[in-house]
Amino acid sequence: MKTAQRGRVDTPVLLAITVAVTLFTVLPMLVSITAGLTNNFSRGLASGLTTRWIEEVWALYGSTAWRSVLLALACVVVGLLVGVPCAWALARSQTRAARLFEEVLTLPVAVPGLASALALILAYGQIRGFRQSFAFILVGHVVFTLPFMVRTVSAAFARDDLQSLDEAARSLGASFMQRFLGVLVPAVAPSIVAGSLMVFTLSVGEFNLTWMLHTPLTRTLPVGLADSYASMRIEIGSAYTLVFFIVILPILWGMQALARWIENTHGSSPGARR
């Protein structure tokens, strides 16, 4: 009660600070969106509103949006297939090699994407079919996003109650695959969804690596964005930002709703809450 009353006293000040900070951060986005909707940004809103730029962006770069979404989803799929088993192995293993592997796995997050990309090109750039394919970018994205999936899920797998769940399933006669798919993965489902969300978001916004790895036929949304900023008028670049929002936000909201639903139906083990 005491803190609530104190909170009330502070409210006007807090509110003012919150509004100021929010405006400061949201304003650039609003300006950018407005720019994408005005006929001539240098003359301001007086020049009238239009969807012309959006249509132009869609005609020129529409394909990048779907490619980015597909790429991000592919990243999530690879993250699930490779990252989840890997997370289990790392959570269970006490060996030094496992800890070392964990460090190495995280390196691509710290190393600038450009450097990782260059390394990929040097190593595999000669394999033509691979270099020019969508898979080449996918590999780059997986290298960059996998640690986020592995870290999130392995923290969940490392909980004491997960060890007990595994032992309980073993005592009931379940094989490893029965336990892994039927008990362990469902028990960490909320963490897997959180990891997937992170992987999706990181992949959709990834620019560094992709900029180095892309070919004219494998451009993603952020790369197209950079291209339009560099070579088109400011209104088109801004309209592109708007397109980005329109494509990505509904997907993110959908995924978050899914995450909440899974969280609700897969409440964590009561024993773990001590």
Added chain:
Amino acid sequence: MDHPQALAAERTRVEIVDCAKTYPGGAQVLRPTTLTVEPGEVLALLGPSGCGKTTLLRVIAGLIDPDRGGRIVFNGDDVTSRPIEQRAVGMVFQHYALFPQMTVEANIGYGLRVRGIAPDRIRQRVGEVIELVRLGGLEQRRPAQLSGGQRQRVALARAVAVQPRVLLLDEPLTALDAKLKEALRDELAQLLRDLHITAVHVTHDQNEALAISDRLAVMQAGRIVQVGRGEDLYRQPGHPFVAEFLGRVNRLRVDAQGGLPLGGVKLHCPAALAIGDTVLLRPEDVQVYTGAMPAQPVHRAGWGQARVLQRTFLGDRVHLRLSVAGQADAIVSDQSRDCPAAAGDMVYIKIDPSRLMAAALKDSA
């Protein structure tokens, strides 16, 4: 299959033969241990934390391999080399380890499902077990929606649904609060009797062990100190550790001649007990008389005198701390809640020498 007895597949004799456990660092958490659990018997492994009781339970379960030479035998069938998946043991974990995303029904049926048993058969068996543990109406709940006691019953039902050869319980009541614990203790004891299943039950709580088990194996520092019926161990412990672990004790000083000075009188202490210079006595075995004791000479009746240092009312009983001439430490005594003695009062005390217990082992004297 309408009687709970039929829920246990067979009554298994569990033989633990020369099982020890040494960890790579060299620490031997379990000394070579040999113990037999009779068919249908409920045996408690009782001891303080770190005494090796959980290790022994996990060796029986197949979660830990014993050191070379150790064997686990179920009804003559050596299961030592089999992993837990193939041992047909039922296990109840300390925090129950219920599968959080599954309903009560799905949790209980899990062991049957992974065995590939027909859905009809599973439904029937799950129904029987649910009735046995009185969880009717909660079939569709998830573990998070259950009380602590209900979770414990689900864990038990899940473990017995597969008709295990032996039931292993790892501190099954520790996760519950004190009041609930007492109620569920009696309930669990009854359920285990109804099941007629061989069970090994790990606990650090002597009341739990006494209430639930037919026999107790008291463990200390990686070895079993004594095995026996709870009542026998309580009354006639063969080891001072057992005496102290199973209940509270007074340590009384004995003189070189085997005499026990007790507030003006001297009791003769049985020679077998007077090892070293102390003997043990339970607080409920110190009789206290608060009235005046006219006419009768105190020493003749064997009553000594004591002064009450502290009186603590505990609801169901009164706990007294007594200062007794000839004894350096205060003697504690439990009396009925009606005991009128107050701090500072002089009272008479009496001890039955047959209730004294040895404070040391003979060979270590």
